Amino acid sequence: MTHAPRRPVVGIIGNMGLMNQEYPVHASGTLNSEAVAGVAGCLPLIIPTDPRFVGVAELLELCDGFLLTGGRPNVHPSEYGEEETPAHGCFDRCRDAITLPLVRACVERGQPFLGICRGFQEVNVAMGGTLYPEIRDLPGRMNHRMPPDGTLEEKFALRHTVRFTKGGVFHRLMGAEEVMTNTLHGQGINRPGPRIVIDGEAPDGTPEAIYVKDAPGFTLSVQWHPEWNAAGDPVSRPLFTAFGQAVAEWAGTRRGMPARHLRQA
Template identity: 45%
Template sequence: MSTALATTRPLPVVLVPACNRVLGQHPFHVAGAKYVAAVRLAGALPLVVPDASVQELDPLLDLADGVLLTGSPSNVHPSHFGEAVHDATLPLDPARDAWTLPFIPRLVERRLPLLAICRGAQELNVALGGSLHQAVHALPGYADHRGQGETAESQYAPAHEVRVEPGGLLETVVRDAAFRVNSVHGQAVNRLAPGLRVEARAPDGLVEAFSVHGMDFALGVQWHPEWRAQDNPVSMRLLRAFGLACSERAARRHNRQEE
């Protein structure tokens, strides 16, 4: 392919929803730099979305070739799956819930490529009708999946193995039956939403990854593949597969605009 042809290939746009923080006395929209970097590693252009009204959801999706739902220190509010808050000391982000939960079914309807990480995976499950364990470590038979230690290096160190379910999207992408992942979460999937397929489990049986039926690329993962992704072959396979799906979507959109 010539350089001239290569430069005409559209760069896929990936929406990255922001979280909400109060810094000093003022509210801010924030997105973790590691997620923005992961989108770029996937070969796409990150577009951080602060929030959105109902009227803005479809115009945003019109711009997008993919979506990356980020992790966050905050949890999805349990009222969205019919429960009361069990631990009021844990952070919530109702402003993010307010627009991402109605946003997700719309992007699924459009079959946009999707990578949902940690909170993002939990968001995806809840938005489609599933529920969450609010404190996995308090449940009999489950391990403590929260990050250990005081530093980011220790908290994001490999913590346990995940076992890939055969015949699914994740197996196709990573080409491994099992691999080790970090673990930095207190909540996790309880009841899987209709239309979702388990793609991997932790040794204690906890759902670690799932896909969305009928979509070419839509994965929710409970670990953090964006952490030092460039040094992790499994993470890079995930990001490249996501980026390829977004690139194919961008090419189709570009071709339609030229018709």
Template identity: 75%
Template sequence: MTKRPVIGIISNRYLLHENYPAHAGGIMNSEAVASVAGCMPLLVPTDPRFVSVNELLDTCDGFLLTGGRPNVHPEEYGEEATEAHGAFDRARDAITLPLVRACLERGQPVLGICRGFQEMNVALGGSLHPEIRDLPGRDNHRMPPDGTLEEKFALRHVVKFTSGGVFHRLMGAEEVMTNTLHGQGVVRPGQGIVIDGHAPDGTPEALYVEDAKGFALAVQWHPEYNAANDPVSRPLFTSFGEATRAWAAGRGQPALRSA
């Protein structure tokens, strides 16, 4: 069997049974990486006490910045924390934000999902709103509180991409249907961040880093759900896997740019 490139999957900190600390990641993330991207998933204990950014860069070929309940701490974008900002994971912040910047500097592939979408923006100097449903004219993008997993991850709104842009070319369509399971959203894009897709209410949903040396895309929805069968998720993970294989082979990956 040919050795597969390694994609580091950013984990989240949980308390199991209310008192047992653990780092964990959704199985659907690993399944998307293994089955669709064609790479080996490796769960990263996201805490600078256990790993360093340099070690991760040397160990992994690409990185998947996953979603998670804790939010990026607002101090990372120059604001004070409020009750509306929710829970935090400062250890994850301490790893992912410099990791994003290092990947961009090296051209190492990185794909952001939900919180990962927000991390990529904050890492480059952007800001977030703690609760976008409170903004005038915005919808509630949060996960439905009840129902089955299928109901919670059901397709709920359209995302419209920039005509001729990176995501339009990648998906082969200007509009796609996606799920939505987030409370926060991008307010001010960071340096080099290009918002390439929006929900009908104007919420940013897809971004890439302009003039990035390698694959650097992120989405606000959760493409890891049903990634092998979903026509929107599959090309995203397939292209991520191709970029990671190219990096692992030492060839790098040309940046995806808008037309």
């Protein structure tokens, strides 16, 4: 019997929630699995992000890369030295306990991750940066939150441009200096971490695309949601394709195959 080649494994960071308003679950949007399997070409594995169940060291060994997903709860402000206020919204301290050290470990090891929305913010916090509790309350900023009404197609519709640094990582990856994206977030980067490179911004100056300077692996992260229409969107597809290539290369090094590192800068 012949066996199909083993796909590289991407750990998809799950979120805590309630099914039917009463049954606790760890879950992730189907769109995340679809993007990982269909575009990145990897095996999606949803991670229950709670230190009672999993540890960072064993996740690093189990998975070849990680998708840091979006989620309604925000990173707790104590993680970047600020006091909790009502504007900071709700939290998931168990996810904080897993993802923040996981990001730092991946950066050190060169293990690939792709950050999305909350995941984008986690990367900044993990690397020593801070967040604004509510972007729309800042002078001159637009409302980046999900529209309260409409279909999913309307909520995930392309709403503003993102301009990348000319000649930068995202410009080279996308083949365009400016693209259109959706926007479904309340918080955003205030002070970037010392190694965080802001490589793309919305028209109001909100950081939208980052990577970690001098990291040996793939660390691209975006504030928008590229998992929506990942196979068909001209911005989402190259992002997930490049991520999948980086994960496959990491998996190859584990099996003794030569690695080809994606240059980020």
